[in-house]
Amino acid sequence: MSPTPTTRPPRPLLYLALTALLASVFFTVSGTPARAATSTTISANGNSGGRTFDGIGAISGGGGNSRLLRDYPAAQQSQILDYLFKPGYGADLQMLKLEIGGDANSTDGSEPSIEHTRGVVNCNAGYEFWLAQQAKARNPNIAFYGLAWAAPGWINGGFWSTDTINYLISWLGCAKADGVPVTYLGGWNERGYDANWYINLRTALNNAGYSGVKIVADDSGWDAADAAASNSAFNNAVSIWGAHYSCQGGDGGNANTCSSDSAAQANGKPLWDSEQGSQDMNTGAPALIRAITRGYLDAKMVSYFNWPLIAAIYPNLPYATVGLATAGSPWSGAYTIGANTWATAQVTQFTQPGWKFLDAGSGYLGGSESNGTYVTLKSTNNSDYTTIVETTTASAAQSVTINVSGGLSTGQVHVWSTNVNNPSSGSSLVHAQDITPSNGSYTLTVQPGYVYSITTTTGQGKGTATSPANAALALPYSDNFESTATNTEAKYLSDMQGSFEAQPCADGRSGQCVQQVTPVIPIEWQNDSDAFSLIGDPTWSNYTVKVDVDLRQAGTAELLGRAGTQSRPQGNQNLYKFRVSNTGAWSIVKNYSSGSSTTLASGTVGALGTGSWHTLGLTFQGTQITATVDGGTVSTVNDSTFLSGQVGIGVVGYQTDMFDNLTITPGNGTAQPPSGPITSGIAGKCLDDNGGSTVNGTKAQIWDCNGTGAQTWTYNGGALQVNGKCLDITGAGTTANGTLVEIWDCNGGGNQQWQQNGNTLVNPDSGRCLDDPGFSATNGTQVEIWDCNGGVNQQWHLPSA
Template structure:
């Protein structure tokens, strides 16, 4: 739950304290930098910290800050972005001195199986058939290397293709090592050196297997690739401490979420056994935090991993939220890029708290332990770390004050050969929702006799540095827009990768290949012929792939299909919210078998299936020939057609909008072609709009039709004030429209009822995760602070997918 008053309170406090500072002789900063630190000779702050930055003092080598593409499908949509937006996003991720400036890129080694929000394709769907061009991770790594030739590449598997160990499901086999060596060979084909290689993500470890992996790397000429174990918990360090062979095989101890999972990351300890190994310790996966709301946690962890646990690398999951918004972790990462057709994106606050380290220190620099710790000796005040460059002259100190409640001072004394010249101060106001307050060069300070003092405001990340070359990218995003219908894909036009444009696999691997069944050209084929070694545990793990806009309502999805063997294919429509780790999906399915059996089925977010209609064609469809299948959705009527003949229909009101998709109900290699979506009659529904907060509805105060009437939250009662009509992207009540007051676009702008005028502030786009997005601002209809108090006026706010932003249309 967000604490809505905190940022405004702190901003007001900062302004007041700035005034007091000016009275005390401090120079006032420009308005946009009102709470920036100021050089000071006197201060009334309660907490004061003396930091001696001594270049002769010891500290561990810094291994860099990075992020993960994979685990899974979180980068999928990035490759389908148009130019120049695609390059802008890549620059914000990888270009030094521009954005996040990531120093490590961790790639999923695809296994054709769901690994959180999608499935990443294997390079070897069947044993011996290696295709080094499968997937989009190679493309991403090449783009990262082009921008930063020094970036480190790290490979890790979440799952593996089903042929491994003769289909036994045993990951810890020689087959897996052979598979990883083939992946290393593919990396070389893409001119990528792999710096680090792990085992099986978050699935423990097998010591002998890691020893064999190390031997295989050396034998294959990859002796410079370091082995990371076990991408799980600290128990691997305990095992290494008592097993010399295992210890010798492992170069880096990598653990996940040492600061806790989905928390505030206030404490990030390691263990005594781990520290005694003498190996680098890494937070090899951390994060899982919203791109904006999670920035404070990330700011803490990057510093506190080292202060608390002597961890020298922080790797964020994921790198970017380039995935559809109906998926569970759809807002986690450096930024959000979920509309490749419009080019719309949002650079998150997490980008800038990350940049406060990555733009000021490079892998190979060393921490200075004596200049790292907690302000005032307490983690409640914030933390600081200091790193010195390899030239033993430059240094940077990164300070976070996430938990501070009042200004404080830090006095720096520089010695030990480090530069005593001017330092440059950069700051991110993490409490601010205004991007102009993020990653700002606030001032330069010239030390006096190697000493200077800064005043630090609460809720900030600061970097004090002798280096230059930092910058904040200036590219801006175009406005969001729906993907219009009709839409079609014959799969003939080559996409950037082996996945067709906009299609995102949730299980299995859907890849463009030459058509079968005597058809010329290119078709889409499900490539995984056997159940993979899985990472998730969803009860229904059949292959399917989804695409498109969650706001689609009435439309028909059509595709030609070829049954390569006895099997059942499916068309998906109104694909809505997916359960965590693919543990369910709100959607309609038209399933058609080679026997001629068909059914219209709905599924929910626990993978409960309900058959709405079923039957069998007069003749079997058979294998080896093509057939055309269609699912039409018009309001509550669902209609199935095969080869142009209507075979049945059903009535259901569960899902009003969502994406389309294709699937196979088992691991068979069926094909699809001529995918098309045609619009139906625009939706027109009347009834209550229910909140994701149980028992609450959108309500017109007093059932009034007067302009400016408050639109509020109220107990659902079936009364006339709760009857809304959804049509053509607008919600109306008594002929008036749900309206964002004054065409506002800022967080907290209220909504009311107003004469319909067709303005963008009266247009709303339903998303598959249940949110309603304002066409003007891109922000979501929001119940402030998750309140359930009757009469609470609704507003717009940054979309976060919370229950207070979920609305079921009538």
């Protein structure tokens, strides 16, 4: 990916060590501080006014982003949970927002409903209550917040209906039965509000014995708070106004400034940043801490929820490195704790919900956002306090003097720091200094790129557990589902749409099977696709996958293979599908992450019928793909587009078909992508890596065809690679005509995906074609993207297998 404001190249270990050392050297107390560009005096006055701090949380949901954590080995699972929830160890989260599952995809998966069909409630569905139990066991004071992204399709009247209110109350009943006390409840994630629905929800909660559950509205913007100014019944029903991505840049933005509106601030109820983040677990740390401090300074928001809690998802799914940590390899136990964890800890380990912000002790360093910010909070004992200082936008060291008054403790303070701009383990949550104030005053120097917690409290700490090495899921792999409890998800099986749960087998077969149990299309949050579920390692290459299928109704079942990069919505994924219907009609389909697809072969075999078991198979060996039914070959095709990926099972629509005896056996070797020159439609010209360079940002150009390594490309899973680098559209996310194309480290981004469409190369994210500007035949002309027009300057002939 080309660099963005929050993306930096990794720093050498020596550089990081020297940075941490210099930070400690420059940390001075009283006397003469280190040379600083700016001096700031902070008035930590305990009598200052300010709003009540409600806590820092994260979001499990929106969706499926905690799925694989449930399948981790017990030791590593416990370590990850400790890093997220254990006080004085890691993120020490004070709140946890849980998705109320609705059987539909809400970003990285489909979370199961507790009620797939009206009146049949299963409180053990999914993993959110389990996760909440684990969080509560580590921190009994943690608060829980429920929110729906989708809802089951049996609901009558749409989401804003009485049926949905009753469904939410059933969910609260399950939470209570599972020992998960829910304090906060929202409406429909990022889908606006219905004032009358919230009024009716308040009444229904009170009548059902949940008068203590506080309603949050509207988990979108500030429109609900605006409307409440002229609707007293609505205002009385809601306890908290929550908005998403109110910090500059929106979803994934830099959070240099934040905003609410005057009506929300004047309302008097707490304002929450009820979803923020969407940032890489390391490079997102500066924006995370800015959103917390500047969220209060700019918008009076007193709570922050990071999306998501963790990326416990397969690495080929969207947002695979986003959250506080990643855990995408349950078979190996490997995980990574991100800098976002330590940026969070700099607040949570030094404050508690119920503390008060001190407005007099909060502001911008040197009066400018470019220098950084500080906020001061006092404890409920009116003596202890913490001042949090962030310098993520600063360019030089600064002097900070803190004057303590108004009943706050004038005793020793403890300084902890994290380098969030250039994170490393050695510079995260470091106990940097203890300071004894003189007459309630002390001075310190803060370095750029850090967050500091200056506190009178104790009990902070940093976990020491380490992850095992990552490893691929070994083949052969099989699961007959006999050890999977009824109504639960099978090991490693990650639902993308619908819900696949273990059920007693039907139609003459004993034991346990997996069934797609969502009978009708849900009320969705993002666009629909067929119901399907993924399993396995994206690095698998040559293999045979087989599964037994029982078509319970007329319709079509799917067996998926070489499933690679997925974009949004979930049906947009690079993979091959083998589809077979009850009539015997079959097809082999190549599907792209852009959402388009190509049928490679189709035909008819003997009718499978319904209510009987059959075995479907797909074999991938190099570029050869063979499909079988009941052991007989249906078709063999050759295609080199996707050479590795997961397997999956699915149905077309929402049939309640059953699956059993999933097996994946290894083939021979690793599929090798075709390699060679990419020739232009302009005679004698080839796509060329300028100078054969491996430096990020080197231009991709046209040049006389010469057979050198600079013109030896491989087409692998939609990526075009040369000299270990990928063909990349400059400035990830840029889609304008004329955007230049270069080479960059391969990262799986949408700006590095290229789809063959005849003899053109289309980037699915932009919909534009790789283009030789002006039909140039001049060596060194840098290629770009442009509206597809079929011209010879957009014709490219890829190497064949």
